[in-house]
Amino acid sequence: MLLLIKKVSATLLVVTMMAATILAVLVIHNGFPLKYMDIDDSGRVSPSEMYQTLDLGVRQRETNGQLCVEIFSLKDGLPIKLICGTG
Numbered sequence: 001m002l003l004l005i006k007k008v009s010a011t012l013l014v015v016t017m018m019a020a021t022i023l024a025v026l027v028i029h030n031g032f033p034l035k036y037m038d039i040d041d042s043g044r045v046s047p048s049e050m051y052q053t054l055d056l057g058v059r060q061r062e063t064n065g066q067l068c069v070e071i072f073s074l075k076d077g078l079p080i081k082l083i084c085g086t087g
């Protein structure tokens with residue numbers, strides 16, 4: 001029984017590492033800037049946020065005379081988040 005648990009754990013670890021690697025390759029290939037990936041402003045970038053950015057783009061937008069960065073949905077172009085004053 002212990003051997004089975006060890007085999008299942010090892011398999012889960014390998015599958016998790018493969019999934020993380022695939023996600024990392026997709027995110028890097030997508031080119032979404034890392035500094036804007038913290039969509040919910042939690043202070044860290046979660047794997048789900050990395051995955052979410054595969055469907056997002058970044059564009060500059062002027063708002064109230066200030067140059068801002070707008071994160072938008074690639075599907076329909078609708079804005080997701082506006083970041084101003086980051087320089």
Ligand SMILES: [Ca+2]
Binds near residue numbers: 038040041042
């Ligand atoms: Ca976050």
